Amino acid sequence: MRSEIYSQQHIPVLGDKLAAYPAFVVNLIAFCLYETAFYFAYRYGMTFSHATASPFWFPDSVLLCALLLVRPRWWWVIVLAPLPIRLTVEVPPDIPLWFLLTTFVIDSAKGMVVATLLRRFIKNPIRFDSVRELTLFYLIAVLLIPVMSAFLGAQARSLLGFDYWSDWERWFLGDALAQLVITPVIFYWILGVQWRLPTQSSSRLIEAGCLILGLVVAGHLAFFEASSSAALTESRFYAPIPFLIWAALRFGMRGASGAIFVTAVIAIGAAFHGIGPFRGQSPTDTAIALQHFLLLRAAPLFFVAVLIEQKRRMEGSLRESEKRFRHMADTAPVMIWMSGVDKRCEFVNKAWIEFTGLSLQQQHGRSWVEGIYPEDRRHCHDICNSSFEARRPFEIEYRLRRHDGVYRWMLEQGVPRYEGDGEFIGFVGSAIDITDRKRAEEANQNIAHVSRLAVVGELTAMVAHEINQPLGAILSNAEAAEILLESENPPLEEIREILSDIRKNDLRADEAIRKIRTLLRKHELQLQPLDLNEMVEDVLRLVAGDAIRRRIRLHPNLSPRLPWAFGDRIYLQQVLLNLIINAMDAMTDTPEEARRIIVRTCMVGDDLEVTVDDRGHGINTDKLSSIFHSFYTTKSDGMGLGLSIASSIIEMHDGRIWADNNQEGGATFHFSVPAAKERPQDTSTDTNLNVQYRSKRRTDIREITTV
Numbered sequence: 001m002r003s004e005i006y007s008q009q010h011i012p013v014l015g016d017k018l019a020a021y022p023a024f025v026v027n028l029i030a031f032c033l034y035e036t037a038f039y040f041a042y043r044y045g046m047t048f049s050h051a052t053a054s055p056f057w058f059p060d061s062v063l064l065c066a067l068l069l070v071r072p073r074w075w076w077v078i079v080l081a082p083l084p085i086r087l088t089v090e091v092p093p094d095i096p097l098w099f100l101l102t103t104f105v106i107d108s109a110k111g112m113v114v115a116t117l118l119r120r121f122i123k124n125p126i127r128f129d130s131v132r133e134l135t136l137f138y139l140i141a142v143l144l145i146p147v148m149s150a151f152l153g154a155q156a157r158s159l160l161g162f163d164y165w166s167d168w169e170r171w172f173l174g175d176a177l178a179q180l181v182i183t184p185v186i187f188y189w190i191l192g193v194q195w196r197l198p199t200q201s202s203s204r205l206i207e208a209g210c211l212i213l214g215l216v217v218a219g220h221l222a223f224f225e226a227s228s229s230a231a232l233t234e235s236r237f238y239a240p241i242p243f244l245i246w247a248a249l250r251f252g253m254r255g256a257s258g259a260i261f262v263t264a265v266i267a268i269g270a271a272f273h274g275i276g277p278f279r280g281q282s283p284t285d286t287a288i289a290l291q292h293f294l295l296l297r298a299a300p301l302f303f304v305a306v307l308i309e310q311k312r313r314m315e316g317s318l319r320e321s322e323k324r325f326r327h328m329a330d331t332a333p334v335m336i337w338m339s340g341v342d343k344r345c346e347f348v349n350k351a352w353i354e355f356t357g358l359s360l361q362q363q364h365g366r367s368w369v370e371g372i373y374p375e376d377r378r379h380c381h382d383i384c385n386s387s388f389e390a391r392r393p394f395e396i397e398y399r400l401r402r403h404d405g406v407y408r409w410m411l412e413q414g415v416p417r418y419e420g421d422g423e424f425i426g427f428v429g430s431a432i433d434i435t436d437r438k439r440a441e442e443a444n445q446n447i448a449h450v451s452r453l454a455v456v457g458e459l460t461a462m463v464a465h466e467i468n469q470p471l472g473a474i475l476s477n478a479e480a481a482e483i484l485l486e487s488e489n490p491p492l493e494e495i496r497e498i499l500s501d502i503r504k505n506d507l508r509a510d511e512a513i514r515k516i517r518t519l520l521r522k523h524e525l526q527l528q529p530l531d532l533n534e535m536v537e538d539v540l541r542l543v544a545g546d547a548i549r550r551r552i553r554l555h556p557n558l559s560p561r562l563p564w565a566f567g568d569r570i571y572l573q574q575v576l577l578n579l580i581i582n583a584m585d586a587m588t589d590t591p592e593e594a595r596r597i598i599v600r601t602c603m604v605g606d607d608l609e610v611t612v613d614d615r616g617h618g619i620n621t622d623k624l625s626s627i628f629h630s631f632y633t634t635k636s637d638g639m640g641l642g643l644s645i646a647s648s649i650i651e652m653h654d655g656r657i658w659a660d661n662n663q664e665g666g667a668t669f670h671f672s673v674p675a676a677k678e679r680p681q682d683t684s685t686d687t688n689l690n691v692q693y694r695s696k697r698r699t700d701i702r703e704i705t706t707v
Contacts (some may be wrong), residue, residue, distance in 0.1 A: 042413070110175070583667075610671055
């Protein structure tokens with residue numbers, strides 16, 4: 001199969017063209033191209049004398065590119081294929097066979113190490129999509145591996161009588177410059193070439209032509225013009241730099257690599273003819289001067305090119321993201337807006353424009369409160385401004401004038417926007433028309449108002465008790481720590497313990513809030529195994545504050561080692577909470593010393609049963625069969641829905657709920673649910689530890705709920 005040898009993933013355009021041919025044809029063409037390229041690269045490199053190494057060791061670039069395109073299992077073919085070329089190409093007569101074989105081994109090992117590391121650390125090793133990837137290429141292919149291979153190469157040349165460190169420098173610079181100058185050219189002008197007619201605009205092509213012409217003229221001026229000074233530090237040798245920067249800024253890595261290559265060709269031509277800055281220099285000095293000149297210009301230029309390409313990709317991604325956002329915003333069934341740090345409108349979607357009849361341009365410079373109902377303006381202005389200054393989300397209801405002059409009720413929500421670095425850049429929000437919902441809520445306004453007051457009244461004591469205790473402990477610990485810190489030698493260990501207690505109480509307050517929110521949120525019935533005693537304990541902790549306020553004692557009597565129940569924790573908590581609140585309401589006229597509620601759990605047959613026993617006024621015998629019906633209540637301010645809802649919940653659990661009067665006064669409510677067939681998989685199997693934990697929780701509850 002083609003994928004066995006030839007990998008198309010890094011050159012998709014060329015891969016698409018070759019996909020129509022049989023696999024062996026593709027592999028044969030690729031192999032022949034590789035052999036041909038290596039032949040000319042090696043022949044050029046060996047045209048220099050043995051005493052003067054090539055300023056570019058071109059075979060390294062050809063070998064590396066081939067290794068990056070071929071799957072590692074076939075690397076042995078790529079490595080061995082150039083050996084006949086190395087042994088048959090005419091070389092200077094003073095180069096022995098053992099030296100040719102040694103350099104073959106060094107170059108092969110060097111190429112495989114570089115290819116392995118580039119494949120490992122760069123997603124697409126024949127393109128540089130970020131400064132990080134270019135830096136990795138420099139470190140691996142241009143610096144580290146050439147440095148190490150230069151030690152081996154210089155050692156081999158020293159056996160022929162050459163100076164070790166001079167040869168080390170030439171060997172390193174030849175390898176490094178080839179990877180720095182030649183390899184990117186192969187990446188971007190051969191492997192990454194688009195095999196179709198260019199789609200650039202005429203102005204783009206004209207600009208490229210002017211750039212090439214200017215670069216050639218500047219290069220000729222720098223390297224071929226006669227001058228009394230031939231040093232590379234002369235000002236005229238900076239003439240190509242503006243064109244190099246132009247190529248990087250306007251054409252990215254492709255332009256930068258091409259421009260460096262053109263400059264290198266011109267400089268090499270001058271070096272071969274011994275003119276310009278290379279007049280009168282030895283071949284060795286010429287090669288070193290050329291290497292330093294190109295090395296110092298190519299490396300920073302490629303960084304500029306990659307930065308430019310990365311910036312363009314980010315800008316393109318942002319434009320595409322903004323385009324998608326605007327499309328989604330315009331098709332969304334809500335009104336969407338965005339504001340900047342100056343609180344001015346930056347964007348509104350199509351729904352907002354259609355509602356208000358004002359375009360985005362008309363929204364600019366216009367106060368956003370102008371269309372709000374006069375009585376709602378002050379409230380909206382205060383909420384939005386305070387939320388803006390505090391950088392916090394907000395939600396408001398107000399009336400907004402439609403394009404036809406009619407005011408409609410809106411529910412608006414806004415959240416702060418931040419840049420990736422955390423900088424605040426404004427708000428984004430949405431608004432929906434809730435006029436119909438508001439009208440529907442008015443057929444139930446009184447009932448909803450009474451219900452809301454009742455729930456808030458009941459939960460206020462619960463929340464206050466659950467939060468005040470840890471907050472009080474935090475305050476006491478903080479005051480104690482403050483006193484200790486004022487001492488001459490503060491006891492750090494005690495202060496650490498105080499800080500640990502503060503943290504524990506903070507987590508306790510957070511857990512209390514989480515449980516209350518969980519209890520109140522909208523929830524779909526989910527039947528699963530649960531610890532019934534633990535569920536009862538959580539509810540008792542919630543109502544403990546209300547019980548203290550009402551001077552009522554709570555007595556949990558929970559049967560140990562109960563099997564797990566099968567039910568929905570949130571819904572069962574709702575049932576138990578309703579029964580306990582009703583029990584506390586029933587003891588309003590009961591003497592304080594007699595006010596008590598006993599909550600029991602036990603196993604009855606195959607079911608688990610929970611009972612709530614109070615010392616209230618009891619239930620009329622003739623009404624016992626009606627208390628679970630809708631709208632039946634004995635409270636003057638009750639709606640008669642609590643017990644009806646509780647009955648429906650227990651029925652959904654395949655359970656049973658009932659009530660009876662106590663002989664000594666008061667009433668007892670019961671409900672039962674089925675036992676679970678098995679325990680949850682993640683439940684602790686350490687029975688002793690579980691029992692100890694439950695025992696401690698029950699002790700905590702007694703300490704909290706006993707008046």
